[in-house]
Amino acid sequence: MPVRFLHSSDLQIGRSFAFAPAETAAVLAAERFDVLDRLSQAARAAGAPRLLIAGDVFDGTQLSDHTLDRALARMAAAADLVWHLLPGNHDPHRPGGLWERLGRKGWPANVRAHLIAEPVPLDAAPGEPPAVLLPAPLGHRRVPGDPTGWMDAAGTPEGALRIGLAHGAVAGFGAEEGTEVNPIAPDRAAHAGLAYLALGDWHRMIRVGPATWYSGTPEPDRFRIDPEADGTRCGGGVALAVAIDGPGAARVERVRTGRFVWHLAEPMLAEAAEIDALADRFLAMPEAGDIVLRLVPRGALTLAGRERFRDRIEEGLAARLRWLDLDLAGLEVRPEDAELAAIDLEGAVRIAADRLAAIARDPASPQAETARRALVELWLMRELAR
Numbered sequence: 001m002p003v004r005f006l007h008s009s010d011l012q013i014g015r016s017f018a019f020a021p022a023e024t025a026a027v028l029a030a031e032r033f034d035v036l037d038r039l040s041q042a043a044r045a046a047g048a049p050r051l052l053i054a055g056d057v058f059d060g061t062q063l064s065d066h067t068l069d070r071a072l073a074r075m076a077a078a079a080d081l082v083w084h085l086l087p088g089n090h091d092p093h094r095p096g097g098l099w100e101r102l103g104r105k106g107w108p109a110n111v112r113a114h115l116i117a118e119p120v121p122l123d124a125a126p127g128e129p130p131a132v133l134l135p136a137p138l139g140h141r142r143v144p145g146d147p148t149g150w151m152d153a154a155g156t157p158e159g160a161l162r163i164g165l166a167h168g169a170v171a172g173f174g175a176e177e178g179t180e181v182n183p184i185a186p187d188r189a190a191h192a193g194l195a196y197l198a199l200g201d202w203h204r205m206i207r208v209g210p211a212t213w214y215s216g217t218p219e220p221d222r223f224r225i226d227p228e229a230d231g232t233r234c235g236g237g238v239a240l241a242v243a244i245d246g247p248g249a250a251r252v253e254r255v256r257t258g259r260f261v262w263h264l265a266e267p268m269l270a271e272a273a274e275i276d277a278l279a280d281r282f283l284a285m286p287e288a289g290d291i292v293l294r295l296v297p298r299g300a301l302t303l304a305g306r307e308r309f310r311d312r313i314e315e316g317l318a319a320r321l322r323w324l325d326l327d328l329a330g331l332e333v334r335p336e337d338a339e340l341a342a343i344d345l346e347g348a349v350r351i352a353a354d355r356l357a358a359i360a361r362d363p364a365s366p367q368a369e370t371a372r373r374a375l376v377e378l379w380l381m382r383e384l385a386r
């Protein structure tokens with residue numbers, strides 16, 4: 001019978017999503033608690049009696065009691081499972097810090113916090129072979145050396161499976177935030193005789209090697225396209241169900257845990273058909289109501305195109321998605337002469353329209369964007385004037 005566990009990381013409980021409108025931010029923040037229940041369900045479905053959370057359980061170290069209590073209560077509620085938690089770079093274990101505060105609250109019977117880098121025997125489920133967890137907690141946001149280096153020489157009972165748990169950037173795989181911190185050797189599992197190395201830090205799932213994986217975050221939380229996914233989809237939203245039959249025999253299966261599906265799209269738009277295709281593509285997705293989309297369109301539209309964009313995207317698509325985060329800075333409006341002529345207004349308003357068109361066409365003008373927006377408004381008003 002194999003040793004089984006669910007590998008997850010980067011729960012980022014307490015993340016505030018300050019970049020989103022308050023209503024959306026509250027929904028996204030609440031989902032980081034609800035995903036704990038889905039992780040429990042995924043563990044049970046995989047026949048795993050435990051979950052390994054490879055760091056960044058919490059988004060920060062200054063969270064409210066209410067946030068911490070809610071998180072622990074959700075974990076405690078899954079009383080048939082054991083949660084193994086590791087401090088990461090967002091929630092490092094500092095003297096007098098978050099983890100001591102949690103300890104003073106009292107750990108639930110089924111939650112283990114791994115605050116020291118030393119081997120810990122796993123409670124074996126009936127029929128499971130003996131296994132030892134080698135946790136590499138972070139004590140700072142950035143540590144100078146490889147936090148898994150000690151695992152090579154760590155002694156464990158003869159025959160016990162060695163399972164590493166760590167948080168950091170595997171050298172050579174690039175770093176999440178542009179700089180490599182807390183570097184982990186890509187061949188650590190081989191060097192340290194690990195049957196599996198459960199990693200956190202990257203928020204998308206990455207297979208480093210047959211026994212070394214990042215699970216990614218179980219609920220997406222950022223606009224960063226997953227290069228292994230198709231198109232605009234961002235990473236995260238899965239956990240890894242792991243079954244280890246012996247050294248060198250880890251079976252890893254990804255299971256979906258995410259609710260919201262994040263996308264980042266930066267399309268070039270010129271014609272109405274492209275606007276329609278963009279809207280239709282997302283509307284056709286069965287999970288449209290749970291999509292969080294940052295849309296950064298580029299290109300130039302006529303006034304008619306800009307009107308189409310308003311109808312299909314700003315109003316139509318936005319109403320159907322969970323959240324449409326629009327950045328229109330790169331989308332120009334270039335009115336056609338015929339369109340300007342069709343702004344069938346008279347007198348001072350007509351003169352204003354002509355002046356706005358001149359400003360809108362001047363790339364050096366700091367008011368160009370304002371002029372374009374004003375022209376769009378005038379264009380839309382032309383219908384009312386008829």
Ligand SMILES: [Mn+2]
Nearest residue numbers: 010056090201
């Ligand atoms: Mn993280």
